[in-house]
Amino acid sequence: MSNQRMLLTVGAVTMVAGVIIGAIIGHFATSSTSATLPNKNSLTSQESEELELMSQLRRDRWQEGGKEMTRRINDMVSTDNLRDNLKELTRRPHLAGTARDDELAEMVRDRFTEAGFDTADLVPYRVLLSRPNATNPNLISLNSGQNVEWESHYKEKELHQDDYDEDFVHAFNAYSPAGTVTTTPGEGVIYVNYARVEDYEELDKMGVNISGHIVICRYGKIYRGNKIQNSERWGATGVIIFSDPKDVAVEGQTPQEIYPNTWWLPGSGMQRGTTYMGDGDPLTPGWPSTENAYRISKEEADLPKIPCQPIGYDDAKVILEKLEGPAAPSDWIGGIENVAYTLGPEWKPEYSTWTLTLSTHNTENIYRSYNVIGTIKGEVEPDRYIILGNHRDAWGYGASDPSSGTAQMLESARVFGELMKEGWRPRRTIVFCNWGAEEYGLLGSQEWVEEHTNKLQARGVAYVNVDTCASGPIFRGRSSPILWDILEEMTKVVPGTKGQDNLSLHDEWSAYTKWKSGVDSIPLATLGAGSDHAPFAFFAGVPSMDYAFKVDSHKWNISTYPAYHTGYETFYMVDKHIDPGFKIHQGCSRLALHILRYLADSSMLPYSIEQMPKTMAKALKDLKIEGIDSKLINIYDKYVLLEEAVDNFTVEAINFEKSLQDISPNISPVTLRAINDQMMQLEQIFIMPSGLPGRPMTRHAVFAPSQFDTYAAAAFPGISDLLYLIDELSGKDLTKRQNEIRRHISDLTIMTQNARKLLKEMHII
Template sequence: MQVSHWLPCFSQDTVKQHDLSVDPRNGKISSFRCPIIPQNLPSVIPSDCTTKMSQDLENQPLLATRSGRSIGSQSRPPHKIVTIQRQRHHGRTWCRMAAFSAIGLTVVAIFNAMFWPRSSLSRDISWFRGNKLPSAEIERLILESPEPDRIREHSKYYTSDPHLAGRNFQQVEYTKAKLEEYGFNVKIETYPVYINYPLEHRLALLEEGSDDAIAFEATLEEDILEEDPTTGIANRVPTFHGYSASGNVTAEIVYANYGTHEDYLNLVAKGVSVEGKIVLVRYGKIFRGLKVKGAQDLGAIGVIMYSDLADDGEVTVENGYAAYPDGPARNPSAVQRGSVQYMSLCPGDPTTPGYASKPDSPRTDPYECVPRIPSLPVSWKEAQPFLKALEGNGLGAPDMGDDWSGASKYNYSTGPSVAKVNLYNLQNTTISPIWNVIAELPGHTKSSEIIIGNHHDAWIAGGAGDPNSGSAALLELARTFYVLKQQGWKPLRSIVLASWDGEEYGLLGSTEWAEDYADTLKKRVIAYLNVDVAVAGHSLEASGSPLLERLFRATLGKLHTPEGDSLIENWKKSSQKAILYPPGSGSDFTVFQCHLGVPTLDFGFGPNKTDAVYHYHSNYDSFHWMDNYVSDSWEYHSLVVKILGLMTVQLADDPVMDLRVSEYARSVRYYIENIKKMVPKEWLNEKTSSIAANFHKIEKTIGEFKGKAGKFDGLMESYSRRLNHDYPWYRSWHKILLYFHIAQANQKVKYIERSFTREEGLDNGRGWFKHIIFAPGYWTGYSGIPFPGLVEAIDANDIETTEKWQEIVLEKLEKIIDCLD
């Protein structure tokens, strides 16, 4: 803005005195030190300044006019007009504002840099993976989402029709559709496998002294019950044994108790031969296929198996309980079907041991893994005539041992019987496709995954306990994860749900798939959780790798039974110390634990002493039986879903893998202490062998393992705590360093289980079993025998092989100690 004032002209001295600046182009005063203020504001103009300036100007020539034209002194009027320009500098004002703003922002930035933003590695990982759900909310949804009514409906569908392996595509499609509905990426994996289906069978007791006159012929059928609809469907599955050989044999019978290795040795020691005979055995203690193998190895030509009421505990008709369907006791016509493959030698397709069964796969002789002699299962009711035929022949139960007799009124004589038995079994042995349903929920990282598995095939139309209590739970688990996803959850690691086919014949589906993808699975899988018979009673039972024991126990600590009891206390009643039993075989965890070296957990609720008798592999393992005698509220099924959900999310989401090595060290020490007690005393004489010295080295190394494991677990715990520590941005390098430390530790703990595998596998034709600690016993099939190579060498009185396995154990322990460093 320009302001003009009428003032006297300034002399050159005045200009100099008052430090006035005059623009030579126009004669205007551009600046001055002494304030020249408009005359209407006299109060701000110093009087001495204005007076002096006026006097000076009176005697000076005109310097400039408004137009800037020079005027001589001769024509100077008494007063002239001078123009004074007063300027407001807008640029300077904005500069000042900008400077003050910059200073303020700098102060705020410094404050924020020191105190905000502050972030933890845990939050950063959650943000990067796109997860919007906090841990507490995830846990709440897992505990609240499972719906018993949905589980019941799934069970009702699965158990409504027969679903033998390779003949259950309807159930396969149902499973696939449900998993897709719940947001999983689903595919069906097909494998052509060697398998058998029943055609004809007959079991007859002949008249004494006759080869054709029949005294009794078994129906080989279970009673049709009006109350239980699936027991009478037209296409119900006949009673038979999977992988039983076809044959038509006639011979006397010999009773061999449970048909264990010890039972057969007992017969041999007592001079009772089974060569050329048909052997009668009862179910229990060991896998049924090994009962047949034991008889075959001694020259028997056939085997009959039955279920003895003495093995049903307290719940029997004799103790006042009514038989099913009127009560919880065993229906006397119940028959246990099942496979007679040699489970402890070679699970999976017996013609492709160690490699996947595909259309172009070479096939070997199956009879290294399955029997050459026929066998048939019968009921308790139809076993009585055969026990009666043995009575008084051979040795009696008192001669054979305390556990030789059962619940029959007959005396369990060894025989051989006088009367002969005709056993006829005709099987259709073929190559048939089986179908695995594999569903993936991708995580943020594709390099690690957790697998949860159950099988969908069954020997019968029912299978409400085995396997479809687990099948129904698996689908509800999938729906629970879907609920989490809808709320913004995304797992850190991938989750795979697997519905296997062919488990009942010999773990076919899981074994072929794992052999097919072995290299990938060894790199990626953190843990495999198996749920087979999820619910058949109310007593929690569990086996698995010690690496998962702490997590399993912590999960149980958050839950209660439907009756309100502590789940930990429930577990203690079945396992005494609430510890995991060593894994053996008998379900789909086998290939992961024993072949690949992946830590596994297998659990479910089985019958306690007062629960209804479980009709295993019988038509009476039905929806009606489950709904009326086991879990009418289906809350135990829901509890299985919660256990699986909590464990899976912990394994999938926790940046620090929740596997603890200290539990492993404790278990290894316990196993070795028990094995040492089995060693003959003379072997511990250092003069005759190095066995005593080797045990001392092993025990010392286990001590080192325990120490290293404790330190490693402590380190993992410290990483877990630091995960939630907030760091300012200028200390981000701490988080980066922590991230790489955790990744390194995770890689180590991930391969602890693999470190106990040995490429050559076990001895005695058991090369498929690679794990040196966990495998089924050679003559048990189901139950795990820790350090089986060492145990079997001791049992065989083989000092040289015992020393070999001691060295193998020592080598593996030292390797793991180095890894933990």
């Protein structure tokens, strides 16, 4: 971004200044349509004061702070503070809605207050949460007649002195219903790899009938809720999910090769997690779950219908080694030692009379869960919000997810507090949001966004999400396309985290990308779901960003860090194996501070408007490469109008960006304010009030998660959803689907045309 553009100043107003500016504009605009102001020497004292106010409103605080402020922030972020924060946050388990979670909410609030925030509040919601039965644990058993030959474990083995806590929740998958299912004698389970759609389709081709059977699958590749959904669709009666050593213990399974000696997962580690496919409280879809909110019944909520239970790979071995049946495809074979990975469902001859029983005892009840909301009031534009979010709740100790991000938030709050004591105050309001009950399905953030949608759509500049700061050494950032340049530029002012002198975080990011893929460009990507940016981006249309330091996916072909959501995600794990020295935490906090200040203090919002239509155009080009465009044209010949609309939008966005370079530094603050508002509204053009087809809570028509893997990002998700399995339809079902496609393409075309019109001169409707 050019210095010229950075120096442009937004017409920002406080409530009082707004009235004064109106008088100023009226005063100076009566004699001329030019934005150039009179010579100071010709003004009265009152006019001079008014002119000084306009100058104040034009000031670009980001530029004024300059390199000194950047250096100051980098120096202020303390690794010792970050380590102390994480140690306290992970001292006890803090499942959503528990007493310890409430204690931490109060601690976060108090830290915001101590930092000098203008407000720091606990915001409660009453939400439906799922819990296992503490006295009747979920179990999988192998039975010979009436004899129980073996039972699964429901807690991890204690391998390090800090592993055990009496309040650590038993292994379970949230919202999996209570129920008991048993196989027929001689049959166990069917191994279905990762339980993806393509895995089930492969089993269909092999003639393996899932209906009426319990299935066992590996964690990874897709969201666990999609695994349950797919298994239900293929007729399974229950699901067992395990973490396979090929994904979590790549270097071996001996004691020296796993936790506590390394970061790799031991065989008793069990990944907890939600199976809910929605976002927000299941009983108050679309509306905040306040005290007196109307709630639908649990039967009406979109919750899983079949029981599911996670186990460790030691227990998975006991089951899998007894299966016969066809051999699994070669790429389905995992890493459990001495297991052939046959599909089942038959047992080996020596177990021919055995059965397997899956028994869950989970309950759902309404609990209070707190969000913590702290604000630093903007001095010039208090009604414009730059929002930082991180959730607080964890399935256990949550040392990486989310406590590494919460440790960062507390340190970032402290640094801003110190800057305020030194006289700094942001131009725009900065909001710190510490969410509750994220792990259950983004409950805290979704409810808050639902309660404040109108405000956020009118005033939200950007949302920055930092869920997990440290789960590995490799930086990864995703965002709305109009925030890509901000993300990349701010990594250039953050020192690298690997201890190499004079290298920035951007240098490390770029070097890793070149090593991994051989290209020099930074891998900027759109957002998937799975964390608290989702309601801002996909429901409200607020430009959003999510970043983290993650596992080296080039070195290790694994989905996530091994201890994810297990009893071994401890302070010791992070301190010893993931981020000794807390340099990653430090880089994470520095980046948050710089992004927030850049967005809060730049007079003109530093969006990259043209990135949006360019990304849309690339998505359409990909459809063409895959031959999907011809299928769409056969269904709706006006599909070409969507391509034309995207091309026109691209041209308009490029022209709009160029026009910003020509704006006079003396332009009216009100006009600059209007330009910022114009850019803020762009993302919301693509928010569909009724949501995507069949998905009312996902409303972004251009960039949103795939329906079949909520972790993954997708461009034009409605098109891919509607094309799914269309070749299997006929008659009225096919006609109905084709009409839905026609309507959706028409909607996309109109929205894109409206986006182009939004960028025209403001007086043109």
